[in-house]
Amino acid sequence: MFYGYVRLPIMARRLPLLLLLWLFTDIYFFQAVKTLTDNPFIHTAYRLIDFILIGGMIAVIFLRRSGKTAQSLIAALMAFMLLTFVPRLFSLPVLLIEDITRFFRGIPMRALWVSELTMALAAVIFLVVLFGITRGRHFYRVRRETLFFPDLPEAFDGFTITQLSDIHSGSFSSNTGVQKGLDLVNAQASDLVLFTGDLVNNKASEMDRWITAFSKLTAAYGKFSVLGNHDYGDYVRWESETEKQDNLVRLKQVHGDIGFRLLLNQFISIKKDGQAINLIGVENWGKGGFHKYGDLGKAAAGLPEDSFNILMSHDPSHWDAVTLGHHQHIHLTLAGHTHGMQFGIELFGFKWSPIKYIYKQWAGLYEQAGKYLYVNRGFGFLGLKGRIGMWPEVAVITLKRLTM
Template sequence: MNRVYFFMVMCFIADWYTYQAVKTTFSNKWIHRVYLLISALIAAYLVVGFSNFDGRNGQNHHTLIVLGLFLLVYVPKMLIGLFLFLEDISRLFIGGVNRVRSKKDPKYIPSRRKFISQATLAIAAIPFSSFIYGMMKGRFNYRVIQQPIYFADLPSEFDGFKILQLSDIHFGSFDNPEKIQYGIDLINQQEFDLLVFTGDLVNNFAKEGKDWVEMFANIKSAPFGKFSILGNHDYGEYTEWTSETDKQRNFKDIQALHPKMGFQLLNNERAKITKGTSSLHIVGVENWGKGRFSKKGDLNKASEGLSPDDFKILLSHDPSHWELESREHPRNFQLTLSGHTHGMQFGIEIPGYFKWSPVQYVYKHWAGLYKEMGKYIYVNRGFGYHAYPGRVGIWPEITLIELKKRG
């Protein structure tokens, strides 16, 4: 509760500083009044929205709107508050110096500089417009990323083998069939031998798939099959259940969605892919994540009977599993495919040159390809979205991985 009060105080301070910037920049009092009215209405809507959150319903379209509006309004305001707070420190310092020099001057603290307020409002407009774009366009700005990966021990007959990876669909966040169909059409335009999905089909409930399963079932078949695993959201852990029976029924219903879309769900299991006289193994584990996340993944069970020399592709939703367990596993998982992070749906990427997101301070491996100890992990940025109903800079991803034999 103390954290809630602290958070509310911080929001109030951000509101107050933003009002100071508006007053300093605009002399028209009607602008001040309109700003106060709009701010009060938004604040009231957010308070009611957060107060009425029902844990039994989990995250739904209404909570997405509430959280999206909060980020849209208060991230820019907190940025304004930070700049004007720094200006206040400068004003107080200058005022202290002036007070020492001239004790007779009652106006020893300088007024706010209009230029600073104008510049702060202009800077805050950048995240404001970015969040709007992210919600209107960015969440559907699908990108196909082609990623060749080279292996010395890849069976020769799999040289050029193409795997299409999807991750983090999150049915419960979708609201635009036309845009989702565009993403599926983009998938169907690709040429691939195998299709994998690396977890988080829903936000909480199997019923979220009602309007979308048939659409995703229309993804074209792959010559060597479609395989999937579960993510942390697929266990129904982020909602309140009236009984354990209801929770388990929901979990079974979520798993039942996978074959309806043509996927073979691998729960700590593996599948053998044969091409000519050679083979590779798709190893799929249940969710395993660091910290508070469940650790249901069982590498030993999933890879039982395999040797270190067998070529293996591990499907594991959370990339922290690779860092903390699978990377150094004695059975030697040459390639791991993960998702989970979404790249936080916010960041800056210049392909091949620069990549940054706040999520990198939580996850070492958060987007794209990484190589350590002779092993690879590819972290998909996610097809859908969750919590914030948009994407800024980190776009929804369809990954086309090509396995290459290193000579």
């Protein structure tokens, strides 16, 4: 996979499989092209696109992936591959259905109208992908959830939380685009603003340009944050361990510069009208090779019994592995990390992305035994400089007291 939640070397290891799948769809889709036209110029152009993409894949395998040239090549390759692969993949069922019927009909020539339908469907999907690559990175959506709890303190009935996650400031280039999202956050006028990790891609300096803009986020009861896997500088080569640690120290300072109180395996009480709820923040903890800096036991030490608790934990795998079994009841966990893979489909309640085959909880709201997890699709982007179907998100959660 190739976004923020899986390291880039894994992409290189899976390139042969991706290449085989891409070649299959390419050859199969070409049957529709040949049915529609025998123009040699169009056939040559079709093959030229193949050679460019295959050459890019080979270059990614052999280039040093931490260099800027390689990173730019990877981003361009992702966009190019999605533009060519996704339209063909989602339109191929039309050809497949025709071939099944052709088999039972003695394998006659392909019908012209079927190839036309295949091409029209591919064109529509191409435009959707093109929009995602060119405009999707700042196509912010507000997603709202109202959660009911019987033990929510009365003073917090109707309390609102705006959650941001996965800012990845090192990927930003448009001041106007980013400000559009920040204005949307402030427009929610929530009681709390909570950020669940990955402020940068690798280095604290990536945030320098954006400190002023993000510092203008407002919330009546404060702004709080935790660290994500990218915030530790684990995915970039440093001259020394000291340089890496200095970067982390600076990153923690940046959280303060933009007005966020960074919670490092600790909790804080939010008080209102003489009552309180607890906000817990753990450092990054993830399965599948990610570091386990988070310590929920340490963070929750000293929590009052029967208190109302909200946890910020960057990686949603922490919920199943640790949070659900913790002796202290965690009413709501807020996570991010997956980005919804920055690619998927969400229509009329249907939700799908390839990331679902890696993460059990990957986008939106989940519930188990009266405990809730909300996985934010992310504010920013990484790798692919766009979002297709999984739009950048500002989540607004309203807490309500359930009356019997």
